[in-house]
Amino acid sequence: MSFSLPELSDVPAERYAELAAYARALVDGETDRVANAANLSALVKATVPDLNWVGFYFFDGAELVVGPFQGLPACIRIPLDRGVCGAAARTRATQRVDDAHAVADHIACDGATNSELVVPLVRDGELIGVFDLDSERLARFTDDDQRGLEAVAAVFVESLGPGVR
Numbered sequence: 168m169s170f171s172l173p174e175l176s177d178v179p180a181e182r183y184a185e186l187a188a189y190a191r192a193l194v195d196g197e198t199d200r201v202a203n204a205a206n207l208s209a210l211v212k213a214t215v216p217d218l219n220w221v222g223f224y225f226f227d228g229a230e231l232v233v234g235p236f237q238g239l240p241a242c243i244r245i246p247l248d249r250g251v252c253g254a255a256a257r258t259r260a261t262q263r264v265d266d267a268h269a270v271a272d273h274i275a276c277d278g279a280t281n282s283e284l285v286v287p288l289v290r291d292g293e294l295i296g297v298f299d300l301d302s303e304r305l306a307r308f309t310d311d312d313q314r315g316l317e318a319v320a321a322v323f324v325e326s327l328g329p330g331v332r
């Protein structure tokens with residue numbers, strides 16, 4: 168099987184609808200969380216401009232542990248009481264940070280990161296992990312980006328087989 172990247176519209180809302188459809192096709196019939204997290208990271212990194220890190224952290228019952236990603240090597244374990252990722256996991260609400268350097272609790276895995284979006288991954292009330300996106304651009308993430316990337320995170324959660332956490 169070979170993959171070609173989708174030609175995405177220039178209109179942000181349409182672009183993300185197309186990206187979500189492509190994401191659904193990419194995970195179709197596969198429930199393995201590493202496989203799907205790896206492919207979705209690669210898809211988003213290749214199609215959404217100005218991202219220096221895209222990837223997943225999985226909750227192991229105590230901490231967030233780095234999973235599949237695209238970007239530079241990253242912090243391996245993040246306690247729930249630390250960082251933007253910890254805040255997303257703890258509050259189960261998307262965290263959008265326009266200026267990472269203005270957030271005292273930001274964990275600088277890659278010093279080039281200036282803004283960040285972290286979407287919690289929750290399934291049947293249980294925390295699975297977070298989907299983390301970093302940009303070198305200040306205030307990179309708009310409302311459209313947030314909605315569109317939350318939709319990609321939802322595709323990931325829905326792709327998991329029954330009982331997978």
Ligand code: SME
Nearest residue numbers: 241250251252273274276
């Ligand atoms: N900046 C994140 C840590 C993860 S890295 O960006 C990959 C945080 O503050 O939680």
